Amino acid sequence: MTDALASRLPLHVHEYRRLRDLVGQQFGIQLTDDKQVLVTNRMGNYLVSRGFQSYTQFLDQLETERGGPLLDDLASLISTNHTYFFRDDVHFTMLSTTVWPELEHEARRTRARDLRVWCAASSTGEEAYSILFTMLDYFGPRYSTFEAGLLATDISTAALDQATRGVYEASRAAAVPAHLRDKYMSRRPDGKMEVLPEVRREAHFRKFNLMTTVFPFKKPFHVIFCRNVMIYFDVAARAALVERLKDCLVPGGLLFVGPSEAIHGEVGLEYVAPAVYRRKGRR
Ligand SMILES: C[S@@+](CC[C@H](N)C(=O)[O-])C[C@H]1O[C@@H](n2cnc3c(N)ncnc32)[C@H](O)[C@@H]1O
Known part of the structure; x- marks a missing residue:
């Protein structure tokens, strides 16, 4: 046409x-x-x-x-699906150096085994896989001792289809740190880069509208990424969404937002680092 x-x-x-x-x-x-x-x-x-x-x-x-x-x-x-691997990479450094070690320590202390992460508005998957790569890399063989998994959601089925396939142009995959790319992706005969099937299995891509007024999740998350989507919403919708996201975090759980989506004056969340907030309360 x-x-x-x-x-x-x-x-x-x-x-x-x-x-x-x-x-x-x-x-x-x-x-x-x-x-x-x-x-x-x-x-x-x-x-x-x-x-x-x-x-x-x-x-x-x-x-x-x-x-x-x-x-x-x-x-x-x-929907605008613009995204890339390791976008705002300071967040991924924080996952590797602070968040995963703290969560592991806490899990051992409380003898808990589950580790729930949600990538909301995951677009074509680059963000979700970036999270997953850091997680798998940090935990290594210990990953299988946890009931860990990554839920990744979006409203765009076209974006979710691409995310589920996990195939990216080599130029896009170039943003993945080399040691992680070598471990978790492979080059296809056509030159594109593919997330390994055993890694893809750990990411559960589902259609979900963040405007849903009651979130259906049975258990709260330890980490939520909801980045670069609230910029498209009006003030009231953003505030209501932040409230719902907060409610589905465990106490002490972390919410990552986009760099221009700072949260002001929200009850129940405290500032941790730029665009990172912690749900108040004890675990
Ligand atoms: C600009 S992308 C951001 C992708 C990724 N989070 C990042 O930071 O790179 C915004 C995504 O939000 C999704 N989106 C927009 N409105 C949404 C809604 N109401 N519920 C769920 N996803 C939504 C779009 O489909 C798009 O994939």
Whole structure:
């Protein structure tokens, strides 16, 4: 489908407003007025290829379906999935030097065996695998003595599919420290880099909308990464999300956010380091 064809499908102001309201309600993502061109670029070809005659027709069908595959497609089209391995690497250094050793010490002290980590808004998987690589590297053979695992979630099924495959261009994998890349990734005949199957097995990628008002997790997490997604939400949605994230941390558990997502005045969390917060209370 050519761009010329897609651009024959105009996005009228009233349609953009309808779409903006729907995206805000469903995903929390704020589409400001300056995003209209971006939206047409992302959606035009899709709508034409699916036989929609107008944005109104698409929006009508979306409302009739109420949460079917069209909404899934919209999430994939509208979300910004920009990410890379070891983004804000100071957080990963902190995992290796402080967080994993402390959690291991605590687990031995309390004779606990579980270690629950959640990478919320994991996009195409680079962040989740970065966490996992540091975890496997720190624990080594002791990893199997824990009931450890990584839950990684996103609203974009397209991003989650790529994450589950765990295959990346060599240029992207170049951001993984060499010793970890050598241990946990392999080069495919086509030159791409693939996360080893035994590593992939430890990451559980699932679709999950952070706007869900009651989080369904049975047990709280020791570590949550929720980085570079709250920037797309409004102040109220961010505050409510932080509250829900805090509630699903163990006391003493850590929340990592993006560098421009500082949390102010939230009850129940204390500042640990830039963009890192600890749930108050004793373990
Ligand atoms: C810019 S990426 C950040 C990826 C990664 N956390 C990082 O810091 O590199 C933002 C991700 O948030 C996801 N996202 C946006 N709104 C969401 C929502 N309501 N629930 C879950 N994920 C969402 C998008 O699909 C996208 O993959």
